[in-house]
Structures are given as C-alpha cells and as structure tokens.
Amino acid sequence: MKICVYPGSFDPVSNGHLNIIERIAQSFDEVYVLISLNPNKKYTFTDEERLYMMKKVTSHLKNVHCELSEKLMINYAKEKNAKIIIRGLRNISDYDDEMTRFQFNRTINENIDTFFLFPTMNNLFLSSSAIKELIIFDADVSEYLPKKILEFAVKIIKERK
Numbered sequence: 001m002k003i004c005v006y007p008g009s010f011d012p013v014s015n016g017h018l019n020i021i022e023r024i025a026q027s028f029d030e031v032y033v034l035i036s037l038n039p040n041k042k043y044t045f046t047d048e049e050r051l052y053m054m055k056k057v058t059s060h061l062k063n064v065h066c067e068l069s070e071k072l073m074i075n076y077a078k079e080k081n082a083k084i085i086i087r088g089l090r091n092i093s094d095y096d097d098e099m100t101r102f103q104f105n106r107t108i109n110e111n112i113d114t115f116f117l118f119p120t121m122n123n124l125f126l127s128s129s130a131i132k133e134l135i136i137f138d139a140d141v142s143e144y145l146p147k148k149i150l151e152f153a154v155k156i157i158k159e160r161k
C-alpha cells in the first residue's frame, strides 16, 4: 500500500495545491492532506474553515483524506503508515526552505522520505498570500481558487482584511 502525506497551511487551498493533490492521488493508494495547526502562525481562516474548504475541493477524490493535526508532521506520517511526504516546489526560496525541512525531518525519522513536485505552468506563481492580496484589491481570482470555494473564500477574506 502506497501512502503519502501532503502537509500545508492551505489558507486557503488554491488551484496550485489542488493540482498537486489530483496528481498524487493517481500515484498513491491513500493521500492524507494534513492541515497544519501552528499556534505561532497567524491564519486568515480558522482551522475548521481550512478543513472545510479542503474537504469540499477534494470530495471527488475517494482516496484523499483531509485532517487537522497538532502533531509533528513526521510523527503524523508514521502514525498513518506513510513513507512519503509530498511538497510542492515553486522557486528558489521554496528550495532553500525545503532543503532545511527535508534534513530536519530525516534527523527525526530517516525512514520517511520527501518527494517534490513542480507546479504546472499556470500555477507556477500562485501562493495563498498573493491570492489574498489580490482579493483585497478586488481583482478577479477565479482562475486561482477552486470554483467550489471561490465565493466562500472571497467573502471571508474581504470581511477579515
């Protein structure tokens, strides 16, 4: 059984994230999307809202499971029997962060590896923070956010700006 974990803030989930999830759902038997709970991080959406949006946009993928967890990601992966962590790699600054994160995770559990996926061309410059900024300036973000959550996410971002 091939099991992986795809962790992130998903504040909110974008088409870039969804594209990665759809691709890994084809290669793994089970995919656990871990929505991180980091008390030191300030999110726009509540934990429950981030989970709600992720569940909604992945409802067509039967082998994708979405969960909130406070556990250290590598321990969460072990608990799920996952040998692989998935990360997206957009640019050099992602690369620097991911290199450090990869080494850190290896020191905790060397049996769990990380696979990196490049975004497709149309998702290359997409980040949750850029989408939020565009919404605050009333730009059209329908190309960047999954249709199923577009209205919900735009409304909340405008309310909380």
Ligand code: ADP
Residues within 6 Å of the ligand: 007, 008, 009, 010, 011, 014, 015, 016, 017, 020, 086, 087, 088, 089, 090, 094, 118, 119, 120, 123, 124, 125, 126, 127, 128, 129
């Ligand atoms: P963000 O950087 O947008 O706040 P997250 O912290 O939620 O994203 O990221 C979770 C994972 O998704 C990370 O591995 C990140 O590199 C990846 N990711 C983020 N945006 C994209 C994108 N547009 N295309 C592919 N992967 C992405």
